Amino acid sequence: MDPNAPHQNSFDAMLAATEPLDPITTAIVHPCDAPSLEGALAARDRTLITPILVGPQSRITAAAAEADLDISGLEIVDTEHSHDSAEASVRLVREGRAQALMKGALHTDEVMSAVVNKTTGLRTSRRMSHVFVLDVPTYPKPLLITDAAINIYPDLMAKADIVQNAIELAQALDVDIPKVAILSALETIYPKIPSTLEAAALCKMADRGQITGGILEGPLAFDNAISAKAAKTKGITSDVPGDADILVAPDLEAGNMIAKQLMYLAGADSAGLVLGARVPIMLTSRADGTLSRLVSAALAQLMVHHNLGKELM
Structure with a gap:
């Protein structure tokens, strides 16, 4: 990118x-x-x-x-x-x-x-999770961040569902093969930081077809996920760094802080959905403006019609 x-x-x-x-x-x-x-x-x-x-x-x-x-x-x-x-x-x-x-x-x-x-x-059989969709002025396409609202400390299998939910929302937004960055504090496996192990496992799950529809890369630090230059400096060769569609946070606290920092320091507009239930759920808050509520409704509409299209295939 x-x-x-x-x-x-x-x-x-x-x-x-x-x-x-x-x-x-x-x-x-x-x-x-x-x-x-x-x-x-x-x-x-x-x-x-x-x-x-x-x-x-x-x-x-x-x-x-x-x-x-x-x-x-x-x-x-x-x-x-x-x-x-x-x-x-x-x-x-x-x-x-x-x-x-x-x-x-x-x-x-x-x-x-x-x-x-x-x-x-x-x-449903799928774990429910929340996906923020951000329009960040300094990023040239929508950026999805998950999970920042529902799952506090998700385990590996919950994270697999969290990733799959986000991939399907990105596809509803007409991203054919979403690029998914699994975030941690660094880009190498370090057993004392469990999220690095889980990131690697999620990538292998995608290789084996347990997660489908996207390209996964991780662990990645935030800079490597967003900046191709930062990733190149670290010697990371992948299609995801610098071009991520989805950022998967290691836990709710990290995801919430990333999303809120982009909103309040980078001027990002936000919307979001809860996915994994029978229907999409718009968790709008009193602080959300009209644009956020409109786009959350648009996301739900796109998701419903995307799912209806899959049922007809």
Whole structure:
């Protein structure tokens, strides 16, 4: 990748890619404040989603009235409280009435508790994980970072699922063969740093077909993953350094710090999804702006249509 290549706004391209697609029916979980409703309505207006508002009807209508938002014509599933909203939203998915979930004004733990329930949730054989998608001004293409929100200290097999989830999202973004950098503190195997061993094992798993669809390289330090010049200085020969599509962090703390540093020091715009459940989940936060909510909805729409396309093949 040419380090001097001009930056192109990747979020604009993602939104443009959704224009020919049908909106996906999305359960908005407990949208009892203005940001939740504004995000849902903005995504609806861009034909990204068809929202179903799931929460206490009186609180939803009061929040809409206070913010002067028109929610007439939107379906509302009335619930008693936030836990009930999460369970009702999951139930809509299980009944085939919703294709995605969008978090509203409740804690992430409440949503995920309903999602991971072993009997009434949305589990699959795949480990669930979160993927940040960043538009970094100093990087000429979208950069995916995982896992920075769900798995705290994932073991090797969990990391294999984390990698596979990210590869499939990158493919939904029209990256045919994503390049995956498995991060650690250095680029050589050092038994006292377990993440270097796991990085090497993940690469071998890809060689043996246990992880498919991407090119894996690791362990790599952050500079080697992002800069071809830094990798060349270290004598690393690979297609991934300097051209990574996906950065896989050794644990949640590292992933979260990488993503937040790029957002607040490099001016990156961010969006994200939880993958590995039956449907994509948008874990938007109160701090997220309209762009982040829109692009998260676009990611979910692209992912749903990508999966539908695979089912038809």
